[in-house]
Amino acid sequence: MAPDSSRGDLTYPGAAAAGKATTRPARLGPRRKSGTGAPAFGTVALAAMTATPLGPHQSTPAELHDRLAAERRGLPFLVYRDDADGQRIVDLGPDRTHLTLGRSPENDVCLAGDGEVSRLHAELERVGEHWLIVDDGVSRNGTFVAGERVNGRRRLQDGDVMRLGDTTLVFRQPGGRVTLTTRVSDQRDVAGAVTDAQRRVLVALCRPFKGGASYATPATNPQIAAELVLSVAAVKTHLRALFKAFGLDDLPQQEKRLQVVALAFSTGLVSDRDL
Numbered sequence: 001m002a003p004d005s006s007r008g009d010l011t012y013p014g015a016a017a018a019g020k021a022t023t024r025p026a027r028l029g030p031r032r033k034s035g036t037g038a039p040a041f042g043t044v045a046l047a048a049m050t051a052t053p054l055g056p057h058q059s060t061p062a063e064l065h066d067r068l069a070a071e072r073r074g075l076p077f078l079v080y081r082d083d084a085d086g087q088r089i090v091d092l093g094p095d096r097t098h099l100t101l102g103r104s105p106e107n108d109v110c111l112a113g114d115g116e117v118s119r120l121h122a123e124l125e126r127v128g129e130h131w132l133i134v135d136d137g138v139s140r141n142g143t144f145v146a147g148e149r150v151n152g153r154r155r156l157q158d159g160d161v162m163r164l165g166d167t168t169l170v171f172r173q174p175g176g177r178v179t180l181t182t183r184v185s186d187q188r189d190v191a192g193a194v195t196d197a198q199r200r201v202l203v204a205l206c207r208p209f210k211g212g213a214s215y216a217t218p219a220t221n222p223q224i225a226a227e228l229v230l231s232v233a234a235v236k237t238h239l240r241a242l243f244k245a246f247g248l249d250d251l252p253q254q255e256k257r258l259q260v261v262a263l264a265f266s267t268g269l270v271s272d273r274d275l
Contacts, residue, residue, distance in 0.1 A: 060255075063087040064262045068209065071174045071265055072272070076131055078109075080169040092124070092131065099124040101164060102139075116141050116165030122150070131156045131171065141165055159266075172266075194242070194269060200228055201238040203274050206261050210275035218257040 066089060070077050076092040090109065092099070101109040102121040111117045122143045123134040135143035135150045143150045144163040156162075158173040194202070204224040208216035221239070225232045239260075243249055246263055248256045264270040 060087075064258045068262055068265060071172065072209075074174050076171065076173040078169050078171060080167065092126070097126045111164065111167050114165040114167050117167060121164050124156075125153075131173070133162060133171075139164070174265075194245070198238050198242055199269065201230075201235055202242060202260070202264050203270055204228055205239070205257065206264055206270045207275050209261065209265075210272060217254075218261050 066087065067079060070079070070089050070091065073091070075094070078090040078092065080088055082088055099109060100107040100120060100123050101111065101117075102119050103112055103114065103117045104110065104119040105112060107120065111121070118139040118141070121135070121139040125132045125134055132153045132155050133143060133145060133150055134153050136152060145154055145156070145160050147163075156171045156173070158171070160171045162169045162171060201224055204227045205218045207219055207227075209218075219227075221232050221235045224230070224235045228235070239257075242260055243251075243256050246260055248259050251259060
């Protein structure tokens, strides 16, 4: 059963790997405490990226599958890691126009375990096709987006990192990707520097995920070589360059491939129509 976006259901970590979607009501706990109330985000986008649920070394293959499935649904969603370091995803379906976040269990997104979060800390509002984060001064410690404190309302962009107390959430709007100039992370800048030959290899690597096949595995090197009429050695050379560019060198081989697929879709470097 797919997550019910009208209830803000969450996808359990590993659900996709088990071949089924397991859901529970949206009850989000905080990310591990950093030991400081100060904003954890600087102006360097890559540093912000690696401190979030989308960091290249934080996701398991099962979590990548779940995130790819959320992206393929094409709806906005929130993603964050709980205090047990498990990924949590909240779909923001078309029937949702308002969402409250805070420590009180009455909130739509309950951060009960985060003592730095106010009982009612912030709200999300949908205005047309856009989502806004709202903090009108009701929170004790403030709400931050990309390290900047929110005073009133702020329109969210795909990939924005939000910090409430010691809890970090990322806003994703897969349908909102337009051009590389609108993307804020260094990883997305890397995507803009990928060569045509590397991109062809990347598209072939992602091809098994065509049409939302979230339980697929990336294409093998021989499959890519056969499709592109290249040698396996040439495919390996292009993939090594991609892994290095995205900072994935020290990951296990299969996880590298899954991570680069996830990054290809999340940066817009590859889309379903390319497959």
